[in-house]
Amino acid sequence: MMQFRTSILRKLGVLLSIILLLVASFPLLASPAAAETYTVKMGSDNGRLKFVPSTLTVKPGDTIEWVMNKLGPHNVVFDHTPGEDADLAKSLSKEKLLFTSGELVETTFPVDAPSGNYSFYCQPHQGVLMVGKITVE
Ligand SMILES: [Cu+2]
Numbered sequence: 001m002m003q004f005r006t007s008i009l010r011k012l013g014v015l016l017s018i019i020l021l022l023v024a025s026f027p028l029l030a031s032p033a034a035a036e037t038y039t040v041k042m043g044s045d046n047g048r049l050k051f052v053p054s055t056l057t058v059k060p061g062d063t064i065e066w067v068m069n070k071l072g073p074h075n076v077v078f079d080h081t082p083g084e085d086a087d088l089a090k091s092l093s094k095e096k097l098l099f100t101s102g103e104l105v106e107t108t109f110p111v112d113a114p115s116g117n118y119s120f121y122c123q124p125h126q127g128v129l130m131v132g133k134i135t136v137e
Helices: 001-034 087-090 124-130
Strands: 035-043 055-058 063-068 074-082 094-098 102-108 116-121 131-136
Touching: 035 055, 063 074, 063 094, 074 087, 074 124, 087 116, 094 102, 094 124, 116 124
Parallel strands: 035 063, 055 131
Antiparallel strands: 063 102, 074 094, 074 116, 116 131
C-alpha cells in the first residue's frame, strides 16, 4: 500500500513538472511570432486631410490597417523604401481608392523587410501633403 502511494506521488510529480515546463515555456514560444496590427485613419476625426497617426514605428511582420475615416477618397502609395526598392514599394501600396467610411485595406510588412524609413502618400491629396512615414525597426 505504501509503495503504491509513493508510485502515485512520483507520477503526479512528473506530471506537475511537465505542466510547469509547458506553462513556463509558452511565452518564449509565443512571443517571436506575435506580430502587431496598427490602425491608421485616413482623414482625421476633426476633418483634416491627414493620416492619423502620420508616423509609426513597426517591426517586420507587422500589419497596418488603413481605415477610410473622413473626406475620401483616399489611398496609400509608398514612394520611398530603404534602398529605393520599387517592387517592395509597389507591394506595400494600396492604390484602390476608398470612398466609404469604415472601409479598410491592409499592408503587411514582409518578415524580411529592410529596416529604415518608408514614406507614403494619398494620391488624391498628395498636393495638400496627406503623407506619412513608417519606420521599420
Ligand atoms: Cu486622401
